Amino acid sequence: MTDSNKPSDCCMDATDSSISASDALKVIAANTQPVQGGEAIPLRNALGRVLAQPIHSPINVPAYRNSAMDGYALFGKDIPAAGTCRLKVVGSAFAGQPYQGELNRGECIRIMTGAKVPQAADTVIMQEWVEREGDEAIIDNRSKPGANVRQAGEDIQVDSIVLQPGDEIGPAQLGLLASLGIPEVKVYRRVRVAFFSSGDEIRSIGQPLEEGQIYDSNRYTLFGMLSELGADVIDMGVIADEAEAIRDAMLQAASEADLVLTSGGISVGEADFIAENIHQLGTVHFSKVAIKPGRPLTFAHIGDACFFGLPGNPVAVMITFLQFARPAIRRLQGKQEQLTPTLRVKAGSPLRKLPGRTEYQRGILSLDEGGELVVNSSGRQGSGVLSSMSRGNCLICLSDESGDIRPGDLVDVQPFDLLRH
Incomplete structure (x- = not known):
């Protein structure tokens, strides 16, 4: 049942047993914990998942000293204090093809970006600052010793923690893990969310509408928002406004899911069986929040399952989900605490x-x-x-x-x- 026949938000007294939005979020945070259990999955399947354990780097990144640009690798002590000097070019190095010889004072090699810097060299001079004449390179004093060389482990040191439990794996994290050669990661299992609508006036798409009836939009907006969050969704459809049917649906949902969502039927009325049942079946943390729209919002537990009784009006469903159910789901997923960006x-x-x-x-x-x-x-x-x-x-x-x-x-x-x- 929707709340369309209840007094409108503007007619309600927000101080009547309502808690503030900020207090509601505190209650939710205090009563939700990450789901138990994880799984190891291939890296390619990890996009959008949440890490369940820290990631330690098995290697240094970079793995070896390498050039930050195209140029010439040499001894920093060979850079002249003033004027120019000539160095003999004795070879070259490319990414994946290091210089195999031994470099001596007064010598340099041509080197490309990402190529390994010879052990004896400590400086790379960019090619734009070098004049080439045959097998000689003419350099001046514009570069400093140590310039343009990336040190081994400069970005990431071996055994350091690169990602923490609760970090969500996005494209950048996929690339980072791949750069470390990590083939699989342990993540929290997906949060299971069961949801249904209630109301004798509600009809599913494809059914004809009779007088006083409406199509069920709430299950579609909930499905969309839950899917964007990466939840495993259990759509239980439309449940008739009958006390026993509502009770059975709530118990079934709580037995199968980590979180249960309903829309409609949570105000105090003759046919609001969700409100009646949740007080019998579970522990209610709050049932009204001083917000508009969405004041009749219930947060409770049925056994181990979190429960949100959302209002029936479509916009109120979306807003209460985004502001309150979404943070709860993020906590169940094990995600790092994050304020809603504003x-x-x-x-x-x-x-x-x-x-x-x-x-x-x-x-x-x-x-x-x-x-x-x-x-x-x-x-x-x-x-x-x-x-x-x-x-x-x-x-x-x-x-x-x-x-x-x-x-x-x-x-x-x-x-x-x-x-x-």
Whole structure:
């Protein structure tokens, strides 16, 4: 059941047993821990996964002293104090093809970027600063001894820790691990999330709509957001508004998943069986948060499974998921603690806001004519208006104490692209 027949957010008293958004996040953090168990997987399959153990480098990086540019390798003591001098060019070195001879004072070799620097040499002079005449190189005093040589282990030393448990493996981390020759890594297992919708007015896509019925959009937005987070999703469909059916679904979900999500049916009403059952089956940590939209938000545990009872209205589902369920899932995944990234930008349009609770309004972040970031409202802000969520590219976060916003006022903004992982 959706909350469309309940009093609107603007009519609710935010002080009535509601906790603040910041306190809700603290409660969530205190009651979620990384899932138990990990698996070793090939490096190529590790993108987006979370490390379960530290990675120690098995080698130095670079593995040997090498040239930082194309030029000539030589003894730093051969650089003249003034004027120029001539050095005999006795060979060359390329990446993967080191110079095999012995280098002496008064000699140099032609060397390419990444090539091994001969043991006796300590300096590389860039080729633009060298004049070549036959088998001689003419150098001046512009270079300093030790220039342009990368030392072994300069980037990473053998046995040093390069990645920590909780680090997420992105493309850069894949490349780093590959550069160390590491073929597989141990990661946390994927977090299992079960979710369902409830309500006699809800119909799945493909079914005909009768009077008073709506299509279930919430399961699709939840599926999308969960997939972006890399969770294993268990879609249990639409559950009828019957106390026993809801109870059975909640118990089944909690037995199969690390986290259970429901949408709708969490307010106090005659047919709000999710709210009724969660108090019987689990431990409720909080059931109201002083936010708009999404005040009737429940966080609880059913056995070992975390539970979030999200509101029924589509926008409220997305916002409460992003602000509260997403941090919980990140903690279950074992990811490093990370504050939700925000930008401080100018408002380009007036925003209506009453003090007393945190509001998340949909906005469009763009550059103004002067090249500065500015945010404007993306349209109507009702908790059932998905079109303004679809048009928007960010959330405008207005604090408890904030009132109406005028154009030019600074506001906090969370771009959607930064909320997807």
